[in-house]
Amino acid sequence: MEPLTGMGVLALMGAAATIAGASEDLESDVGSQSNPNSQVQLAPQMMYPHRIYNKAISGEPPSNALICAIGGTVATVLMVTGAAAILALIVGSFVAMLVHGTYSVTPYIGRSASQKRFKQPIYLDIIRSHTPVIMGFAFITTFCILVISYLMISALGHPFPLPLLAFIWGIAIGAIGSSTGDVHYGAEREFQNFEFGSGLNAANSGNIVRKAESGIRNGIDNSWFCAKFGGPATGLAFGMVVFLSGWITVVFDPSISDTLGWEAIIAGVVIVLILIAFNRKIEVDARKRYGPYKVDDEEVGA
Amino acid sequence: MIDIVGILADNILTIVLITLGGILISLGVHFVPVGGAPAAMAQATGVGTGTVQLAAGAGLTGLVTAGFMMNVTDNMGLIIASGTIGAMIMISVTMLVGQMMYVYGVGCPPASAKVKYDPITKDRQDLYVSQGTEGHGVPTASYISGIIGGGLGGLGGSMIYYALLSIDNGLPEAKFIGIASIFAVGLFFVNAVIPSYNIGGTIEGFHDPKFKRFPNAVLASFIATFLAAIMGVVAIGGM
Numbered sequence: 328m329e330p331l332t333g334m335g336v337l338a339l340m341g342a343a344a345t346i347a348g349a350s351e352d353l354e355s356d357v358g359s360q361s362n363p364n365s366q367v368q369l370a371p372q373m374m375y376p377h378r379i380y381n382k383a384i385s386g387e388p389p390s391n392a393l394i395c396a397i398g399g400t401v402a403t404v405l406m407v408t409g410a411a412a413i414l415a416l417i418v419g420s421f422v423a424m425l426v427h428g429t430y431s432v433t434p435y436i437g438r439s440a441s442q443k444r445f446k447q448p449i450y451l452d453i454i455r456s457h458t459p460v461i462m463g464f465a466f467i468t469t470f471c472i473l474v475i476s477y478l479m480i481s482a483l484g485h486p487f488p489l490p491l492l493a494f495i496w497g498i499a500i501g502a503i504g505s506s507t508g509d510v511h512y513g514a515e516r517e518f519q520n521f522e523f524g525s526g527l528n529a530a531n532s533g534n535i536v537r538k539a540e541s542g543i544r545n546g547i548d549n550s551w552f553c554a555k556f557g558g559p560a561t562g563l564a565f566g567m568v569v570f571l572s573g574w575i576t577v578v579f580d581p582s583i584s585d586t587l588g589w590e591a592i593i594a595g596v597v598i599v600l601i602l603i604a605f606n607r608k609i610e611v612d613a614r615k616r617y618g619p620y621k622v623d624d625e626e627v628g629a
Numbered sequence: 630m631i632d633i634v635g636i637l638a639d640n641i642l643t644i645v646l647i648t649l650g651g652i653l654i655s656l657g658v659h660f661v662p663v664g665g666a667p668a669a670m671a672q673a674t675g676v677g678t679g680t681v682q683l684a685a686g687a688g689l690t691g692l693v694t695a696g697f698m699m700n701v702t703d704n705m706g707l708i709i710a711s712g713t714i715g716a717m718i719m720i721s722v723t724m725l726v727g728q729m730m731y732v733y734g735v736g737c738p739p740a741s742a743k744v745k746y747d748p749i750t751k752d753r754q755d756l757y758v759s760q761g762t763e764g765h766g767v768p769t770a771s772y773i774s775g776i777i778g779g780g781l782g783g784l785g786g787s788m789i790y791y792a793l794l795s796i797d798n799g800l801p802e803a804k805f806i807g808i809a810s811i812f813a814v815g816l817f818f819v820n821a822v823i824p825s826y827n828i829g830g831t832i833e834g835f836h837d838p839k840f841k842r843f844p845n846a847v848l849a850s851f852i853a854t855f856l857a858a859i860m861g862v863v864a865i866g867g868m
């Protein structure tokens with residue numbers, strides 16, 4: 328393939344991945360999924376009933392892998408029957424969105440009902456207002472993942488079938504969203520009532536913020552806050568993964584010669600080394616800027 | 630009638646490679662610094678997600694790059710190296726952006742609660758652990774450990790995929806690739822789950838005391854992958 332065409336396709340994939348990452352994280356913030364949801368689940372038991380959507384379908388990677396694989400399967404079946412690719416991808420994402428909507432409502436009702444003894448109500452208006460938002464984000468995520476997978480197969484000649492590639496990217500985007508954006512929701516947004524600049528003291532577990540900027544806080548308020556940092560950062564991470572892992576083989580095309588293939592590997596190693604240096608710089612800056620929490624007893628004693 | 634003995638005899642090297650790949654994945658998962666749910670609240674050092682999730686995310690990204698490389702070259706070294714590097718890129722980007730979250734979003738410096746000094750940078754750790762937590766963020770030792778772990782996962786996954794594609798059978802190429810890749814993904818999950826019994830939710834990397842338990846998981850992975858490899862070779866070779 329022409330290197331310029333390859334770069335164009337890769338840029339499109341990177342853009343789709345960035346959008347997918349952001350929408351995946353915001354979807355998990357509206358519905359409260361994955362690890363931070365442990366606190367939402369715990370809150371009523373600590374006598375803090377709340378109006379936050381409580382959706383833990385599963386860990387984010389399996390849940391996103393499921394919707395992406397459903398979307399990919401439906402799209403593949405439609406394409407085999409002769410449908411245009413863009414139509415097939417949209418219909419596939421739509422079906423995945425419906426499945427995700429079903430899976431979102433059942434855990435909210437089930438989990439809230441199981442907490443009746445802690446006086447946690449089931450808010451029907453929360454189901455009505457949040458579920459369409461969750462479904463909308465799920466549609467965007469699935470569609471972008473399907474676009475990435477389809478481009479990899481049709482333009483870059485990847486040998487994996489579409490549903491499997493969508494499944495793998497679904498696992499990857501869930502792992503990234505759960506590792507990056509969720510920290511902003513779990514460690515900061517849920518506990519804004521404690522002083523900024525430290526991890527959550529285990530003694531404060533379950534004491535989540537229940538009042539919003541106006542009124543009582545719900546999942547949409549959380550996504551509003553996380554859209555300022557957690558969501559875009561997740562998009563950045565997934566975009567970088569898709570772009571960088573493809574970039575090395577598009578620039579140093581191994582189909583021309585094995586030497587170029589080894590150059591691609593070397594380019595990958597250089598990228599990893601740069602990321603290690605970047606991480607170290609952030610660590611040193613943070614330690615210098617924030618300082619230690621405790622005084623060194625040995626120095627004080629001396 | 631499928632000649633089971635004949636297929637196994639022809640594919641002994643394939644079974645060995647698949648088993649080795651499974652062991653590498655199992656070992657690699659121990660290196661990945663995961664803090665589970667506590668890390669998502671900046672209550673434990675490591676990345677705020679589950680063991681299996683992060684290891685699978687990285688290793689499968691490696692499988693995607695290895696699959697692409699295998700389409701254009703037959704060089705085994707190149708295919709396995711591309712799987713390794715793909716996984717390393719995924720995990721290093723994820724940990725870097727996760728680190729940004731802890732530092733700029735939560736406002737706490739990376740710190741380990743398991744060791745007093747970072748084994749690589751020699752930085753003091755205990756003073757930087759905030760009250761009531763088991764550390765937070767990804768210190769350099771955990772970061773490097775994570776990259777090694779992701780790399781081993783990608784290496785093992787791509788080795789399994791390469792070995793499966795060397796089995797002789799009568800399938801058309803597209804179906805063969807589909808079955809081999811699904812089997813590789815399945816074996817990846819088997820070997821990512823086994824170490825999580827050792828890890829029990831959180832591990833900081835190679836400097837964590839839990840890391841010393843890895844021989845048990847490697848032995849369990851050896852047995853599980855060996856049996857799965859025999860089943861896989863017979864199933865794919867008999868088609």
